[in-house]
Amino acid sequence: MNGGAVLLAMILLPLIGAAVVALMRSSPVAAKATGLGFALVELVLAAAAWSGYQPGGGRLQLTLSVPWIPAFGTRFALGVDGIALVMIALIGVLVPIVMGSSWAEKLPEGRTPAGFYAQILVLESMLVGVFAATDVFLFYLFFEVMLVPMYFLIGRFGGPRRQYAAVKFFLYSLLGGLVMLASVIGLFVVSGQRLGHGTFDWAALERIASTIPTSTQIWLFLGFFVAFAIKAPLVPFHTWLPDAGAEAPVGAGVLLVGVMDKVGIYGFLRYCLPLFPAASRTLAPLVLVLAVAGILYAALLAVGQSDMKRFVAYTSVSHFGFIALGVFAFSTQAQAGAVLYMVNHGISTGMLFIVIGMLIGRGGSRLISDYGGVAALAPVLAGMTLLAGLSALSLPGTNSFVSEFLVLIGSFPRQPVFTVIATTGMILAALYVLWFYQRVMQGPARGAAVVGALDGPGAATAPEAGAHRKRIDFPDLSIREIVVLVPLAALILLLGFFPQPVLNVITPSVGATVTEVGLSDPVGQGGS
Amino acid sequence: MLGFLTQVQHVTAPAVDYGAIAPILIVFSGACISVLVEAFVARPARWSAQVALTVLTLAAAGAALGMHLYTRGATPLVTLAGTIAVDGPGLFLWGTLLALSVGAMLLIADRTVEPGGAFTPDAAVRPGTTADRAQAVGTIAHTETTMQTEVFPLFLFSLGGMMVFTAANDLLTMFIALEVLSLPLYLMAGMARRRRLLSQEAAVKYFLLGAFSSAFFLYGVALLYGYAGSVQLSRIAEASAGTDRPDTLLFGGLALLIIGLLFKGSVGPFHTWTPDVYQGAATPVTAFMAACTKVAAFGAILRVLTVGFEGTRWEWRGLLWGVAIVSMVIGAVLGLTQTDIKRMIAYSSIAHAGFLLVGAIALTTQGLSGTMFYLLAYGFTTLAAFGVVTLVRDADGEATHLSQWAGLAKRSPLTAAVFAFLLFALAGIPLTSGFTGKFAVFSAALADGMAPLVVVALVASAVAAFFYLRVVVLMYFSEPAADGPTVSVPGTFTTAAITLGVVVTLLLGVVPTFALDWAGLGGFAS
16 A cells, blocks of 8 residues: 555545534434544544654655645655654544543533534545645645634634634634744745745745755745744743633543644754754744743643643643753754653543533633642542653653653754753752642542532632532442543553654654754764 | 818727627626516516526626636736736636626525525515505515516616726726626616615715715826827827826826725725725625625736836835725724624725735736736635625514624634634635735735735734624524524525535635636736
């Protein structure tokens, strides 16, 4: 089987699935089961793509390319490198889990699960497309179109302020995308001047990259940068994420924070660095300042959040700072760490989002202060939360530790100052995770969401009195919820102790990226 | 006296290439026959006769156009003593106009969405009187099945005028075409069945401002004639190449001429008629105006600038940069504040006119083909959008206030989905024709060194996206109002028109190659 066909199938299959699911409006259970079925087949395809990829082989593999719009020099061209492959694998893993966790989600009145599952599948297709595209035009296309299903997911199925959040999300992203479009067109025009005919082919553009004057590169870089910085998001372009993350239904939130935001970092790696090497070197300090500022600023805000979903969103912004630091440190080790971090963050934050969704599903409130002592009532839920939280604070033995350590150790030789400042972010991470866990899980059962606020006014404010009337309906995890969480928990531990298979896929590609920027690894460091 | 007569006999009739201008002749013949139908066919049979005649005319004109392209290709030629040019862009725009008028004709002919049709059976009835209310709701027996079928000949004359307008190779022909296309539109704007006062106000406003703009145009033609001694575009171009004639006449003339054209294309700041006329006219007429007038106006702008004034582009282009920016900003920003869906689309059309102007002033082959592709794409999208507007109704006719669209997705998911798709196309989201068009236009502008203008255009696109999104939010995320409008089951005609628009919008977004190739078929004849 031609490798590129797998990628094409991974884009088409969810779309077909979405159409089928959307037609099953009248029978919710069948719709959900069908959606899950399609997502599992997609996972199998992702596994096939993984096994078809040769680490250390060509720069882009599993390629497929057919002419599309000759007048624009664009082709329908797919292909993956190690970086894109791990992201596609992450999508394959997360979507079935997201579907499982959304199985019993309370949707706003009048909304059917069929619509929800169909939109998730459309989103999956677009996300695979954005990582698999090797034509800049095609990438831009997926980059913009993937907003539409997410917009509907937030706006139709989200929390109370979903309209505001959906529009804010869409406009921020669209503005970034349109600024990027200026650069995409500019790249096309510049390639026309260099090659005689404009092209969007990534490999061809990468070959002429070093011949473009630095000043032109900087303008083009900035266009892409704005889009990716909004998407990633880097401080100060991040303000849409807490709103979108908080109002999105849990399933969509996992894909938003876990996968879609990674498109920003992925864009830096695949487009900014190789296509504008001189500009990347020149402007790296700018990005590093934003990254490190983001690590600390978002971590401080995370400490102060009262809303659990906003809390997760801010921890993510902080983590994205680490990832951006790794990318713009320009060493194989740091970039490999950054890419691994992208995967790990998807897993650990995805899990954190899901367990918090389960908490909210039981308590009916998003406020941290409405919870307390949950561990006594739901020990499995508390344990899962702790595991996800420890992974978020990069405890050794969890997956995030490996990646964060690689980022810091790889960044230090070239950027010692930024790295040292970033390290303090780890302390803040311990603070916000543990304090969150302590407030929500430990101590006696308390809080309006845990002990019945139904008992009348004053119950929530008098925890001692409420503690004696434990609400019966704060059950521990059901079998379905455990089944949903176990794969994520297993991945956290597995990648914590044994990250090498993933690193083997990533490292050759990031090595090539570092070369494309025109730098070699700092002395004493090779590819791991 | 005798000498004068012999002189007259020596005037030889110009050679006419009948094959090349057959589409125009067919449309005008159809229009004339249509007038006769109006005069001689009995009232009950008129509607069917007119619809059949119009369909036949459009089909025959399309066939003639296809025949010409098939046998002679897009080789530029000039006929009728140099007054009409038949060339690649002209043929593309003719095709675009004919295709768009099929859609517009379908909307105009529909009699099921609004019982009896969107046009008043008796335009002379005073608004607000009992008779007016009766004709609006169709309680008078004969109004239920009839409407004012004069709209069909007016429609055909206007279409013929537009076709000549895009092919006119000298300014006097262009002026006559301008009048032929405009006068029927003024009348059509005043013929809405409902809200007669608004409709009449629209007609008067359009007529007065249109007359002013025609005067500007004509004054410009006079100045240019004074400058070049000819009204032919190619002569003006020759005259402006390295002479010591006074530039005041040239640029004064160009400015006045362009104002007249920009007015027709509803480019800001010459746009003030657009929202009122779009709102007041019957929606099928608005659709026709929005789609086809824009094509005609920009076709003429492209021809005038490319053929007549390419040599002096560095003198005037800066000013048109400014006009494009003003138009985009006015359209995008004022569109945000609109509460009426038709006015909102009107402001959107002003923003789109700005985008079109960005491509039109590039004056490269890419700019030309990109702008023409944009016209085709935008025309079909806006046509379908107005088609959907005709469907959302309450007891007083169309429910055009935005608040009435709340929760539409719940009541009629298909209508809402179609409209959302069209709005995304207007916003320029990829996989729709709107994106392909924007890409074509902006890449041409950037290649021609207009990067700052492109950035402004993209920011304006982002601002404009907000008001499109607002409608999507209303339709999908809001709860429907208790006494909200219902969605009519569209008749065959409106269904066909909307389907046509949606299919073209999707096709031009996914596989635009065919249309792009056709738009790049060749340059202007000179």
